[in-house]
Amino acid sequence: MHSTTSESPAPEPPSAPGPAEPPSGAAGPAPGDAHSPLPATAEQALKIAVVGGFGAGKTTLVRSVSEIRPLSTEETMTRAGDGIDVTDGVEAKHATTVAFDFGRITLDATSVLYVFGAPGQERFWFLWDRLFSGALGAVVLVDTRRLEDSFYAIDRLEAQGTPFVVAHNDFGDTEHTLDQVRAALDLDPAVPLVRCDARVRASAKQVLIALVRHVRSLVGGGAR
Amino acid sequence: MTRSHRQEGPDRLYVITSGRSGGADDSLDAVTLIVSESDPVPGMQSEHTRILELCRSPMAVVEVSAHLRLPVAIVRILLTDLLDTGRITARHPRPAPSPAHPLASPDVLEKVLVALHDL
Numbered sequence: 001m002h003s004t005t006s007e008s009p010a011p012e013p014p015s016a017p018g019p020a021e022p023p024s025g026a027a028g029p030a031p032g033d034a035h036s037p038l039p040a041t042a043e044q045a046l047k048i049a050v051v052g053g054f055g056a057g058k059t060t061l062v063r064s065v066s067e068i069r070p071l072s073t074e075e076t077m078t079r080a081g082d083g084i085d086v087t088d089g090v091e092a093k094h095a096t097t098v099a100f101d102f103g104r105i106t107l108d109a110t111s112v113l114y115v116f117g118a119p120g121q122e123r124f125w126f127l128w129d130r131l132f133s134g135a136l137g138a139v140v141l142v143d144t145r146r147l148e149d150s151f152y153a154i155d156r157l158e159a160q161g162t163p164f165v166v167a168h169n170d171f172g173d174t175e176h177t178l179d180q181v182r183a184a185l186d187l188d189p190a191v192p193l194v195r196c197d198a199r200v201r202a203s204a205k206q207v208l209i210a211l212v213r214h215v216r217s218l219v220g221g222g223a224r
Numbered sequence: 225m226t227r228s229h230r231q232e233g234p235d236r237l238y239v240i241t242s243g244r245s246g247g248a249d250d251s252l253d254a255v256t257l258i259v260s261e262s263d264p265v266p267g268m269q270s271e272h273t274r275i276l277e278l279c280r281s282p283m284a285v286v287e288v289s290a291h292l293r294l295p296v297a298i299v300r301i302l303l304t305d306l307l308d309t310g311r312i313t314a315r316h317p318r319p320a321p322s323p324a325h326p327l328a329s330p331d332v333l334e335k336v337l338v339a340l341h342d343l
Binding site for chain 1: 243253254255256257280282283284285286289290291292293295296297298315317318322325327328329330332333334335336338339340343
């Protein structure tokens with residue numbers, strides 16, 4: 001589980017002469033293809049948000065757990081309600097646009113989980129409120145070099161009652177203990193804090209598992 | 225060269241939506257799964273054609289947005305056009321956690337845990 005890398009191709013057995021690949025169209029897209037389709041029976045989509053500051057490793061974590069090559073897109077929100085002149089029809093000029101990326105994990109024939117990576121700074125939250133409403137929960141990914149980048153996200157998630165865990169993305173730097181990180185973040189003792197290496201699938205998936213277990217404990221334990 | 229909307233400015237987006245910035249179906253969540261119910265027809269707006277092609281298998285709104293290289297807000301408007309004419313159907317997340325019931329059901333959580341362990 002620890003030595004897998006996404007770069008290691010399985011040794012190809014020598015094959016008979018002829019084209020190595022069947023003609024395209026015969027088989028479905030290869031795993032990892034962004035177009036890899038969901039089963040026709042898929043009907044229930046869930047979401048988890050991974051928020052953090054720039055460079056905290058959000059995209060890396062999403063890539064590690066996703067069954068497709070992560071996709072990226074933008075949410076745009078015009079501020080037409082703010083008294084900005086929109087009469088010239090180019091109101092998009094006044095739009096706030098935030099890029100985010102996401103990956104996908106098919107859970108079974110009917111359910112699929114989307115994992116979103118998004119910048120956690122204050123100015124983006126009016127977009128996330130819409131995009132992430134109804135999420136199972138959130139992961140706040142922290143980088144000890146820039147802990148302050150996660151303060152706002154933690155405050156916001158606490159205030160809106162979204163279950164979350166904090167993951168310290170350890171870039172090989174173990175100089176801070178989890179207790180030190182918890183103290184620096186002034187984190188509620190009830191909020192799980194885990195260490196991870198976002199580059200490694202086995203480690204990244206443990207972060208998501210920690211979140212889902214945390215949510216389950218909240219469900220089982222009532223409001224607190 | 226593929227140009228995304230990031231380089232294109234607002235004019236193209238304005239054309240794609242025929243100048244609309246609102247009117248999108250508010251029930252379209254970022255992860256609502258969209259399914260085509262008909263094939264594209266000649267003369268259809270190219271973005272609508274692409275959506276009908278992409279959604280032959282269920283596809284979330286954000287995925288459609290990424291493949292079309294258009295912001296989610298624009299895609300919601302395009303999807304609403306197709307919903308209104310019955311060319312697509314939408315499978316919404318359910319039960320959507322709400323302020324009164326902010327947590328997912330135990331069954332759903334168990335399903336997610338099993339799948340994550342198997343990852």
